[in-house]
Amino acid sequence: RKEVEQDPGPFNVPEGATVAFNCTYSNSASQSFFWYRQDCRKEPKLLMSVYSSGNEDGRFTAQLNRASQYISLLIRDSKLSDSATYLCVVDRGSQGNLIFGKGTKLSVKP
Amino acid sequence: DTGVSQNPRHKITKRGQNVTFRCDPISEHNRLYWYRQTLGQGPEFLTYFQNEAQLEKSRLLSDRFSAERPKGSFSTLEIQRTEQGDSAMYLCASSFPRRGYTFGSGTRLTVV
Numbered sequence: 257r258k259e260v261e262q263d264p265g266p267f268n269v270p271e272g273a274t275v276a277f278n279c280t281y282s283n284s285a286s287q288s289f290f291w292y293r294q295d296c297r298k299e300p301k302l303l304m305s306v307y308s309s310g311n312e313d314g315r316f317t318a319q320l321n322r323a324s325q326y327i328s329l330l331i332r333d334s335k336l337s338d339s340a341t342y343l344c345v346v347d348r349g350s351q352g353n354l355i356f357g358k359g360t361k362l363s364v365k366p
Numbered sequence: 367d368t369g370v371s372q373n374p375r376h377k378i379t380k381r382g383q384n385v386t387f388r389c390d391p392i393s394e395h396n397r398l399y400w401y402r403q404t405l406g407q408g409p410e411f412l413t414y415f416q417n418e419a420q421l422e423k424s425r426l427l428s429d430r431f432s433a434e435r436p437k438g439s440f441s442t443l444e445i446q447r448t449e450q451g452d453s454a455m456y457l458c459a460s461s462f463p464r465r466g467y468t469f470g471s472g473t474r475l476t477v478v
Binding site (some may be wrong): 260287288290292298299300301302305343346347353354355356357358359 | 399401406407408409410411414422457464465466467468469470471472
């Protein structure tokens, strides 16, 4: 089993749609969880951290289920500018470095 | 600019040549990471430093790869005897422990 697995993409949605990305991780000792956004040929940028209680940042909501080792990202009212690849990221427990999923590509169409 | 800086942005080299990349992290961050990313894949961990100590190296980091972080400030990643399979984006990031990373713009290596 891969350390971090994400929904296969691409997701093609119209403007205004709600879209959800899912991610599972294999290391039960993981402590830190993030979603990153990566635009084409650019570096990944931190979108948001993910907490057990769930957290929201504007149109973006992240959820963590430790028991199922599952992370989600919900984007409401999609904008054209949301088009990017979304990377699910999990730490390796005590070893400290972050493990990135392959990413899910989102295309928001007019 | 207080972000992570990487140089050069692009590097084209002939197979068999040595290349060296530099990363200047955010000055307050004590951790520095190197990742490699190829098309359609997420970034893959190579190695990381806490201050000047190299704490972990991935199995991806063959004997041809070496990284240093003298004095716990900037870091260099050297690839000796480059191969076509080394062509990738090399990303550097810095952070505080257990925090999200800030990435540099990367160095795109093409081995011809």
